[in-house]
Amino acid sequence: MAATDIARQVGEGCRTVPLAGHVGFDSLPDQLVNKSVSQGFCFNILCVGETGLGKSTLMDTLFNTKFEGEPATHTQPGVQLRSNTYDLQEGNVGLKLTIVSTVGFGDQINKEDSYKPIVEFIDAQFEAYLQEELKILRVLHNYHDSRIHACLYFIAPTGHSLKSLDLVTMKKLDSKVNIIPIIAKSDAISKSELTKFKIKITSELVSNGVQIYQFPTDDESVAEINGTMNAHLPFAVIGSTEELKIGNKMMKARQYPWGTVQVENEAHCDFVKLREMLIRINMEDLREQTHSRHYELYRRCKLEEMGFKDTDPDSKPFSLQETYEAKRNEFLGELQKKEEEMRQMFVQRVKEKEAELKEAEKELHEKFDRLKKLHQDEKKKLEDKKKLLDDEVNAFKQRKTAAELLQSQGSQAGGAQTLKRDKEKKKTREEKSVSDGTCTTPGKHPVVPCALVVCAV
Numbered sequence: 001m002a003a004t005d006i007a008r009q010v011g012e013g014c015r016t017v018p019l020a021g022h023v024g025f026d027s028l029p030d031q032l033v034n035k036s037v038s039q040g041f042c043f044n045i046l047c048v049g050e051t052g053l054g055k056s057t058l059m060d061t062l063f064n065t066k067f068e069g070e071p072a073t074h075t076q077p078g079v080q081l082r083s084n085t086y087d088l089q090e091g092n093v094g095l096k097l098t099i100v101s102t103v104g105f106g107d108q109i110n111k112e113d114s115y116k117p118i119v120e121f122i123d124a125q126f127e128a129y130l131q132e133e134l135k136i137l138r139v140l141h142n143y144h145d146s147r148i149h150a151c152l153y154f155i156a157p158t159g160h161s162l163k164s165l166d167l168v169t170m171k172k173l174d175s176k177v178n179i180i181p182i183i184a185k186s187d188a189i190s191k192s193e194l195t196k197f198k199i200k201i202t203s204e205l206v207s208n209g210v211q212i213y214q215f216p217t218d219d220e221s222v223a224e225i226n227g228t229m230n231a232h233l234p235f236a237v238i239g240s241t242e243e244l245k246i247g248n249k250m251m252k253a254r255q256y257p258w259g260t261v262q263v264e265n266e267a268h269c270d271f272v273k274l275r276e277m278l279i280r281i282n283m284e285d286l287r288e289q290t291h292s293r294h295y296e297l298y299r300r301c302k303l304e305e306m307g308f309k310d311t312d313p314d315s316k317p318f319s320l321q322e323t324y325e326a327k328r329n330e331f332l333g334e335l336q337k338k339e340e341e342m343r344q345m346f347v348q349r350v351k352e353k354e355a356e357l358k359e360a361e362k363e364l365h366e367k368f369d370r371l372k373k374l375h376q377d378e379k380k381k382l383e384d385k386k387k388l389l390d391d392e393v394n395a396f397k398q399r400k401t402a403a404e405l406l407q408s409q410g411s412q413a414g415g416a417q418t419l420k421r422d423k424e425k426k427k428t429r430e431e432k433s434v435s436d437g438t439c440t441t442p443g444k445h446p447v448v449p450c451a452l453v454v455c456a457v
Contacts, residue, residue: 040094042145043283046177047099048118048169049154050106051076053184058152058239059099061252061263062275063088066241067099076104079117083146098146106165115169122148122176126298133299147295149286150213150278151177154184155201155234159193162204170210176294178213178286180278181205186236186269187254187261194236201234215277216285229277235270238263 047055051072060066067086080103088095100121105114125146132143153170155162170179181201186194205212212233215226240263244253252263263271278286307327 037093039141040096042096042098043287044098044100044146044149046118046122046148046151047101047154048105048151048173049102049184050156051104053154053156054239055101055152055154055184057241058154058184058237060241061239061271062279063097069101072101072103074104074107076107078108079104079114081117081121096144100148111165114165115172118169119172119176122173123298126176126295127302129295130299130302147290148177149283149290151179152278153179153181155181157183157185157188157194157197159189159197161200167204167208167210170205170212171208174211175297178289178294179210180213180274181234182270182274183234183236185238187238187256198234198236213286213289215282222281225281226277229273232270232273235274237271237274238269239271 045059047059049055051074056067056069056071065088067084069082069084081100082103083098083100085096085098088097102118105118108114125148129143129145129147132138132140151173153166153173155166170181173179183194183197183201189197215222215230217223217227217230238254238261240252240254240261242252242254243250244255244260245251246253246260246262251265254261254263262268266272307330308323
C-alpha cells in the first residue's frame with residue numbers, strides 16, 4: 001500500500017472524545033508565544049516610488065527612529081534596489097526589519113523596463129528560500145527570511161490619475177507581493193481633491209485588474225476595523241521626524257506658512273491608519289500571506305517547470321518519489337535520445353568531412369600533376385633555349401677568332417707598307433738634299449757643305 005493511501009486513511013475517521021481531567025496542552029499557545037519571542041521576528045518592507053516622494057522619511061516616522069541611508073539623486077542610469085537590515089527592540093520583542101528602496105525608479109526618460117529589476121529582486125528572494133527548502137540539511141529556523149512581506153507603493157499627489165508607470169508596475173507585482181498603495185505628501189493637494197483622487201485611483205486599479213492587499217476580515221476580533229480600513233485605501237500619508245510644540249504636547253508635524261500639519265492627526269492624514277494596519281494589527285497576516293499565497297504560487301510554478309506534479313495524467317495522487325522516478329526516467333530517455341542523435345550527427349559529419357577531404361585530396365593530386373607537367377614543359381623550353389644559346393655562343397667565338405686573325409694579318413700588311421713608304425720618303429729627301437748641295441744628318445753633326453767634304457777628300 002502506498003504511503004499516500006496510508007496517510008489518507010489515518011486522516012479519515014477522526015472522532016472527538018471528552019477529557020476526564022486537565023491534561024495541560026492548553027498551554028501550547030503560551031509555549032508558542034515564548035518560543036516566538038525568544039527567536040524574534042522578521043519583517044521586510046519594499047518601498048516603491050519615484051525619487052523625492054518621502055519614502056525614507058515615512059519609514060523613519062513609522063518606526064519612530066532615524067534609519068541611516070544616503071539620499072538618492074535623480075541621475076541614476078537605471079533602477080537599483082538598496083536593502084538595509086536593522087535590529088529593533090520594543091519591550092522584550094525583537095524585530096529584524098529590512099527596508100528595500102527602489103533608487104532611481106521613474107527617473108529615466110524610457111521607463112518601459114523600470115519594473116523589471118523589482119520583479120527580479122522579489123523572485124530572487126523566493127528562489128533563495130526555495131533552494132534552502134530543497135536542501136537535504138535545512139536550517140530554516142535560523143535562516144534569515146528575505147522575502148518581501150509588504151510593498152508600500154508611493155503614488156505622487158498629482159490629483160488627476162495614476163501614471164502608466166504606476167499601473168504597469170503594480171500589475172506586474174500584485175501576484176508576487178502584498179501591495180498597499182499610499183498617496184505620498186498628501187498635504188500637497190486639498191481635501192476635496194484628495195477625496196476625488198482616491199476614488200479615481202480605486203477605479204483605475206479595479207478597471208485594470210490590479211489586485212492590492214485587502215486587510216483580512218475572517219477574524220472576528222479585527223474584522224470590523226479591517227473592513228472599515230479597506231474602504232480608506234489608498235491611504236493619504238504625511239511623514240515627518242520634526243517635532244513641534246502644539247498646545248502642551250510635542251508632536252510630529254510639518255510647519256508651513258499657512259499652518260501646521262500634524263502627522264498623527266487623523267483629520268490631517270491617514271498616517272495613523274497606515275501604522276495601525278501595517279504594524280499593530282496585520283503584520284503577521286502580511287507574513288502569512290507572503291508565505292501561503294505568493295511564495296506558494298512561485299514554488300508551484302517553479303516545481304511544475306521542473307516536471308513535478310501532484311497527480312498523474314489520470315488525476316490520481318502522485319507521490320514525490322513517483323514523480324522523481326518518472327522525471328528521472330523521462331530525463332534518461334531524453335538523454336539517450338539526444339546521445340543517439342548526437343552520435344548519428346557525429347557519424348554524418350565525419351562522413352561529410354571524409355568526403356570533403358577526399359575531394360580536396362583529389363583536387364590536390366590533380367593540381368600536383370598539372371604543376372608537374374607545367375614544370376617539365378618549362379624545363380624543356382629552358383633546355384632548348386640553353387642549347388640555342390650555346391650554339392650562338394660557339395658561332396660567336398668562331399666569328400671572333402676569324403675576325404682576330406684577319407685583324408692581325410691586316411696589321412702586319414699595313415706595317416710593311418708603312419715601312420716601305422717611310423724608306424721611300426727618306427730616299428726622296430736624301431736625293432733632294434744632294435741635288436741642293438747640302439747634306440743633313442739629323443742628331444749627329446752640324447750641316448757641312450758637301451763641297452768642303454769633297455775637297456778634303
